[in-house]
Amino acid sequence: MxxxxxxxxxxxxxxxxxxxxxxxxxxxxxxxxxxxxxxxxxxxxxxxxxxxxxxxxxxxxETSAELAAMLSAAHRSFEPLHVQDGREHARPVSIPSYNGARKTPNLVPLLSLLLAREGVPVLVHGVTDDPGRVTSAEIFTELGIPHAASHDEIEDSLASRRLAFAPITVLAPKLARLLALRRRMGVRNSTHTLVKLLQPFAEPGLRLVNYTHPQYRESLTGLFSEHPDAASGGALLARGTEGEAVADTRRQVQVDWFHAGRAETLISPERSQPDALPVELPEALDAASTARWTESVLRGDVPVPSAVARQVEAIADVVRRPA
Incomplete structure (x- = not known):
């Protein structure tokens, strides 16, 4: 319109x-x-x-230069968030969640809650529903974690519980309008890439950035390497799990940290071992089942999947280093 x-x-x-x-x-x-x-x-x-x-x-x-230009315009289209450092001066973390899950459990809420428990302020932003998929928003609802309805509520939730879920319609309504055109046109557009690259914080914050198709790894690597402003605050780049920025429990993927104009591999890829012990996951993929399983992991009744535990450790280490 x-x-x-x-x-x-x-x-x-x-x-x-x-x-x-x-x-x-x-x-x-x-x-x-x-x-x-x-x-x-x-x-x-x-x-x-x-x-x-x-x-x-x-x-x-999009070329990396076009993405950098679009991202700059995207950042100027919404008000950035002001977030206090977490315990031990941990910088805030942004986790985009726009795909949901349909074949594997959606573990984004677990990742965010584990980080918050470590004292790291975590913003999860994304869509609230996606037909045929289980969204992080739906799991947060089952966990009793409300969706922020304003920028003030996002900042208040980050300050009080070190965790907030912000619908993209609240965080960046202009981007949300373009994102919503997918249902009308039947295909994704550039905005679906850009929302996963957002730096929503006024202060330097770490972003988790994921890709699904190998060609996007090349363009995103070019973006962060050739346009340092696009990696402001730092970005962790890894192959996603069904398009979500949480570690894949089936295999260890490579995780690269882009910061200060350089790249550093934090986690090297590993092949799955045929004799590895099975990972205990939710029996069903629906939001309620995933939420109950997430609670059992947080209580210590079920072990944290090793790939997720390693991801939490890497993120917690990075956000406590100087920006």
Whole structure:
């Protein structure tokens, strides 16, 4: 929907560059990518052109430079959060949760609660529902952890319990509007990548960034390596579990830490061992079953999956180092 009070953004020349298909399309300059995405966020692009831009990038893909420009525009579209350091001056952690789970349990709430127990302020942001998937939002509800309804509530929850869940509609409503177009158009768009890259804190905070397809590892590595501002506060990059930024209990994946213009491998990949003991997981994947299992892990009745325990240890170590 276009904001009738704002001037319409003419984008034919941008579509001409990015809309030539996978072999003929050309990347936009940083300034052009920024201007275009800013106009999209502000609702100044007419619906016909907006659909063309979204589909063009769906086919072409974003370069690291285009992602950096779009991310800069995204960050300027919402108010950053102010968060007090946790125990031992632990910097806050941002965990995006936009995919949910359908084949394996969603362990994002467990990861966030384990980090909060270590004194690390943790913001989980994402969608509240996704048909056919179990979202972190639904599990938090079963755990009795409310969804924040305003920026003040996000900051209050981070201060009081070191944990907050923020729907993207609350954290960054302009991004939420573009994200919601998936259901109307039937395919994801650039915003689905950008929300997983957000640095929502005013102070330096660590982000957990995950990818599903190998080509995204290359583009995200390029983003953080070639555009240091995009990695402000630090970012942990790893292959996700069904698109969620929590360790995969079936195998140990590589985890890279991008910070201060350099990359450091914190956890090396390991192949699963055929004689390894089975990991005790929820018997069912629904939100209620996952929540009850999460509570049993927090009580110590069930062991923390080793891959998740290792992830918690790595994150807790990083956020206590100087930014």
């Amino acid at each position: 276009t904001d009738s009070a704002a001037p319409t953004f003419t984008c034919a020349r941008y579509i001409k560059e990015i809309g030539r298909g996978p072999h003929g399309a050309r990347a936009l300059s940083h300034d052009d990518a920024y201007a275009l995405y800013e106009a999209m966020l502000d609702g100044r692009v007419p619906e016909l052109e907006l659909g063309a831009v979204l589909l063009a990038y769906r086919v072409k893909g």
